[in-house]
Amino acid sequence: MNESPALRIDTTSTTPVYRQIVDGIRSQLVEGRLAPGDALPTVRDLALELGVHFNTVAEAYRLLSAEGWLDLRRRRGAVVTARDTPQAPPKARQIFADKLRQLAAQVRAEGLTRHTVADELDALSAELRGEN
Amino acid sequence: MNESPALRIDTTSTTPVYRQIVDGIRSQLVEGRLAPGDALPTVRDLALELGVHFNTVAEAYRLLSAEGWLDLRRRRGAVVTARDTPQAPPKARQIFADKLRQLAAQVRAEGLTRHTVADELDALSAELRGEN
DNA sequence: GTATAATGTATAGAAACAATGTACAAAAGA
DNA sequence: TCTTTTGTACATTGTTTCTATACATTATAC
Structure with a gap:
């Protein structure tokens, strides 16, 4: 665990950093490169690696948590959870x-x-x- | 000319309106549904149709103009121009x-x-x- | 058990951005 | 030359993004 998520932040992009993080990690989740039980880096570690503030990473983790991908707990970090894929809306x-x-x-x-x-x-x- | 560009603005999206306009029109330009010489609606007309302020449309037109797609002139409106496709950067x-x-x-x-x-x-x- | 340290959370502030309102400038046509 | 139609400029307001700082929680050491 805590393997490097191989995220590249493009500071010239108009896409906000926290969403670049969400999109990058979600790709790995959907593709199975991150599986239930895997631990992600702590917000501070990933922030250091990406060169952003840890609250920016925390916001990304929170969004992924809201989507049902992550279980966030203090002192234990972010762990990938099993997740039911929702039913796609018609449109x-x-x-x-x-x-x-x-x-x-x-x-x-x-x-x-x-x-x-x-x-x-x-x-x-x-x-x-x-x-x- | 002045045919409706069939743009749908999603106000719930996090993508800003002016960029939704840019993306939608650029699709039509690249796909040839808008060709050199075609006139686009005036900023005020398209704004009315989309339900946004005309300055928001003007900003979108300005970006497309900066990309080389449009020729903007007062009193004449926005006209699609011929455009050399640039060389894509290596990455x-x-x-x-x-x-x-x-x-x-x-x-x-x-x-x-x-x-x-x-x-x-x-x-x-x-x-x-x-x-x- | 208690203290400590590691971790996520909460909140406030600064800067940038998005959308609007209003005034202006240019140019075609009467 | 006047008027109207069009894009442009700029100020304002609310929102978003990112950071700084303090706080809450909990696993681990002892």
């Missing part, structure tokens, strides 16, 4: 489709080609269909 | 891959299945490979 799929296109549009505007974007989509799709 | 692909996984993780956490997510990825990939 979730359409909203995802829209966000996906907006993300693709953004990186295409930055210069990534249709082909490159499609390759990455295929790669992730294959991962999703192959794993577990 | 762009990896950053995109990360963001893609974070987006997928987010919606999977909300309850979308691996299968559904993969289907949407495939659908967009097919669009990208098929069009033009």
Whole structure:
């Protein structure tokens, strides 16, 4: 436990730091790289590693806890919990489709080609269909 | 021209309105649904349609203009310009891959299945490979 | 058992940001 | 030249983000 979560904080991004932390850790949770029972670094340790204030990490942990991923207790730290996946609201799929296109549009505007974007989509799709 | 850009503003989202506007319009630009020469609604018209202040739309237009998509002139409105796609920075692909996984993780956490997510990825990939 | 130290929590403040209100500037057309 | 239509500038207000500091809780040492 306490292995490094391999998070990279982009201080130039418009996405707030605490949400970058949430998004990064949630990826690992969903992908199973963090499993129930695993301990996360303490808020102070991770804050030091990322170069931010520990309250910023604490806020991220709190959000993940509110989503049901973490069990937070004083003096014991943050531990990954088992979690029932909720039922997705009806519109979730359409909203995802829209966000996906907006993300693709953004990186295409930055210069990534249709082909490159499609390759990455295929790669992730294959991962999703192959794993577990 | 002045056709409705079919933007939906989600006031519950944490993404600021002006960026929702930017993201939505950029999608249409990248996908060719808005082409050079097309006129966008005036800031006041689009603001009325979206239910926000016209300065909020103006800010969105300014960002798109800074990205090279729009030509803004008083009394004439916003017109889509021809634009050279820049060269993507070297890390762009990896950053995109990360963001893609974070987006997928987010919606999977909300309850979308691996299968559904993969289907949407495939659908967009097919669009990208098929069009033009 | 009690003291101590390690950990998350609470609250306040400063700075940046988002959205608005209002006034202004430019330019097309009457 | 006047008026109207459009984008622009700037101040204001509320919100968000991040930090600083103090506090509460609890496992462990002894």
